[in-house]
Amino acid sequence: MSEFEQGRYLSPRGPIGLMSRVYKYVLPEVRECLHFWREDAEGIPDPELRKQALASIETKQFHCEGGGIYAAGNLAMRHILIPLIVAYQTISDYLDNLCDRSTSLDPADFRLLHQSMLDAINPIAEPVNYYALRSEQNDGGYLQRLVQKCQEMISKLPGYSAAASEIHDLAVLYTDLQVYKHIQPELREDALQEWWKAEGNRAPHLQWNEFAAATGSTLGVFMLFLAACDPKLSTSASATIRSAYFPNVCGLHIMLDYLIDQDEDLAGGDLNFCNYYDNTDIMLNRLASIVEWARKDVRSLPETSMHRMVIEGLLALYLSDPKVSEQREVRMISKRLMKGSPLTRLFFFVNSRWIRKHMY
Template sequence: MIDLEERPYQIPRDPIRLMSRVYKFLLPDVRSELDQWRVRAEAIPDPELRRQALASIATKEFHCQGGSVYAAARLDQRHVLIPLIVAFQTISDYLDNLCDRSTSMDADDFRLLHQSMLDAVDPDAPLHDYYELRDEKEDGGYLHRLVATCRNCIAKLPGYEAAKPQILMLVKLYTDLQVYKHIKPELREPALLQWHAEHQDLAPGLEWNEFAAATGSTLGVFMLFLAASHRDLDQTSAEVIRHAYFPHVCGLHIMLDYLIDQDEDRIGGDLNFCNYYDNTEMMLNRISLIVQSARQDVTVLPAASFHRMIIEGLLALYLSDPKVSQQQEIRSVSRKLMKKSPLTRLFFFVNSRWIRKHI
């Protein structure tokens, strides 16, 4: 297993050191990257593509901010990791907007759009015309530029070949999810159930909706990007990392995202994986179980305290979201999940609220 403790860029082991890096280095770098992508998005010729690209940057900046935490473990490589994480997450957020508010419900269209994510992490693959199957086509090279940025950064990761099979696996699952969850409403659940039946060995113990949620997270990919910044990464270590993050850390990430988005998704007619529990108590128990499993899974990784901080940070980030206070049922679930929280989670909770208000 690779050693993340390479001095003088030692991985942060405590919340104060982690957050000092977040404030001093990561948030400014993320803002700088997103400012550049915003300028490029403003130049997109097609008005619908331009609108969705700009909206994804404006409303989902915190996705890039959260993903950038992995660069805190390699400040010397943040000039590679942050542009890579921001570009990859921006593709994800942009395509999510295109599919959520799509002018079509064509599975082939969704799959071709998301081929860009697979191409972004596979520098040997040919590029595609990602808009071929939809009416809106003219993005002025925006999506191809995002893909190229990912590839250029990946070329600077010395351990990438070892990480690549695990990354491709996670991105392929992500792509499948985005196809099945955006097709016609009456087809979504049967497709997701069949898909889970084919892959349930990847997530034993999780229900179909929890497995689907796990595939929707980019955190496993970001952790593998970080691991690939070490030249001594091998395929066995990469597989251990993927197992440590998928399915439970990844599942927790997206279940929390769906938890706070229930009202929003109900209004938009979007599928929400928290709606498949019999009652609120069952939902709370299942999320609590996923939290416990995630904590256990990361104990196999070097510098496990860093990954435990990420888990506590996820809980703090989502449960401090203003959407929680606007939904009575979710407010109750949030209070129960935060009950007897460790100091680390409370620390991140306060910081998450401060960042939302001031940055």
């Protein structure tokens, strides 16, 4: 039995230990990686591609910082995990910007762009011209360099072969979501619901919008990257991780993201999965249910306390966001979700606010 399966990999034991690692190692090293990619993006020749690459780093830095939490689970391997997580999340954020503000509505274009995320998790894949179906072409090699950085780091994970299938499965779902949610507005809801009819049996307790949200999270992939640090990782352990994270932990992540972005998405004409509930009370009850399902799921994993901290950290991170106070209904939901919070969530809530105030 591997160290991972026995629960002996060196994860932090409590919230103070976790945040100590975050402040000392994760945040500085994530930001160092992002600084590198920001300088790289500044050299992109095409003005639109350069604009979206820089905007994705500027406005979504906290995505990489949040993902970097998984490197706190194995500090000895953070020199691999942090560059890998940052590069993979930067691809995700960059492509999301490109598709949200796209000069194209071609699903084939979106699928080719996101082939980069599938290539990034396959260390022997040969990068291609991911822009071949759109007018903007010249990124000076930026996206291919991000892909190659992921491949380079993955090749150094000793247990990756055991995790590769589960990671690929999550990446395919993510790619499908990005295609369907960015096509013509009048077509996307029907496309998403047809997709749900084909794939939703994976999560029959979720509604179509909740299932779609769950496919949009990278947390399951990052947890599998962490697990792949173990050379004795088994395929069965990888499957257990995937089922513990997808759909409920992943779904909670993205539903909270959409919760606080409702006004922003309305202004931008973007699809928001929180807009498909009949009223605020139903949305609140569904979010509360997903929280409880996620808590139950992670009990199947070794080092359960770390995964419980991830769940409480997600709630704290998103519900402490300044966007919450600017939206009346979101503010009300936040107060109700935070009511009676465990001390761990309150601890992360205070830390999230401190980080935003003092470290940005």
